[in-house]
Amino acid sequence: MYLGLEDTVTRLQSRFEMLEAYEGMENIHFVLKANSITSGVEEDIRDYLTLHPNIKLVVIDTLQHIRGNEFVKNIYAGDVEFTNILRQISMEFDLTILALTHTNKGKHDDDISKISGSEGMAGGTDGNWVLTKSKRTDTRANLTISNRDTEAFEFALEFDKESCRWNKLTRDESVVNEKERFLHAKDWGELQTKYFELMTLFCQFALRENGEEKLWYKKILELMPKDDTDDSTTDNDLKDIP
Known part of the structure; x- marks a missing residue:
């Protein structure tokens, strides 16, 4: 029905x-x-x-x-x-x-x-399935499954417009999809901020006793993609480190 x-x-x-x-x-x-x-x-x-x-x-x-x-x-x-x-x-x-x-x-x-x-x-x-996409026009999506009596699952899917079906991606395809989404993300500033927040916690709690916070931040900044107008790491980048 x-x-x-x-x-x-x-x-x-x-x-x-x-x-x-x-x-x-x-x-x-x-x-x-x-x-x-x-x-x-x-x-x-x-x-x-x-x-x-x-x-x-x-x-x-x-x-x-x-x-x-x-x-x-x-x-x-x-x-x-x-x-x-x-x-x-x-x-x-x-x-x-x-x-x-x-x-x-x-x-x-x-x-x-x-x-x-x-x-x-x-x-x-008894169970919930949630399909999420980064944006409405994406053909790839993430399926999260949470059931009352089983463990949770998560799958990467791709929509086939010709057959009108969602197909499960292989693990390798999922990894490539995540890499592409990350590398071409338009909201790089937001992603960068989130990574710095995580690394801040890591540096503060894991490295504080060794006094190596600034060293780790400098290494991270050197690995980050630079804008055309910024090709070096300066002490100003480290000023907010406690």
């Missing part, structure tokens, strides 16, 4: 034609419009699953369309209640519910924290 709540019939048709996914199409139940969770969608899903007991997978794309805005006053409690409703349906009908949602904007140390909503959204599920 596929709830394509951001799709049209034409878009779905063209997508499946691209995937060449014709076999078994008669077993997919498409829904393009649904109520919110407090306006009857729970009952609608239960009634439909009762009529079609062979359904073993329910895909909701995207979650916000049935979640609604009823839980704004207490987002965390609302997200927990919402995911519990989906969990109860899953257990009652012995099936899997795959719910798609967007990611939050801003910087996060953990990719799972990027899931739209509060921590109650990610915490209330």
Whole structure:
């Protein structure tokens, strides 16, 4: 059962034609419009699953369309209640519910924290998959998987536009991808700052007793790429070292 709540019939048709996914199409139940969770969608899903007991997978794309805005006053409690409703349906009908949602904007140390909503959204599920890209137009991405009963996983993927599929990269391809992204990064200043912050901590705590902080900083600065107007390391670069 596929709830394509951001799709049209034409878009779905063209997508499946691209995937060449014709076999078994008669077993997919498409829904393009649904109520919110407090306006009857729970009952609608239960009634439909009762009529079609062979359904073993329910895909909701995207979650916000049935979640609604009823839980704004207490987002965390609302997200927990919402995911519990989906969990109860899953257990009652012995099936899997795959719910798609967007990611939050801003910087996060953990990719799972990027899931739209509060921590109650990610915490209330049996597993979370987060696909992240450096920018919208990238064809390569990182997939982070965090499940309740298994260890976490992380994979490098590349999107094939012709087949409309994500393919797993080999380890060597992943390393090359990271090197290229690093070498051609437009935000080099931000990357440089982060590395200096890490090295500052290293120098302060690991080398302080030996009095070698300035020596290590000088070595690091000498290895850093220089602008055309700056081809040497000066004492001014070291003035902020404690």
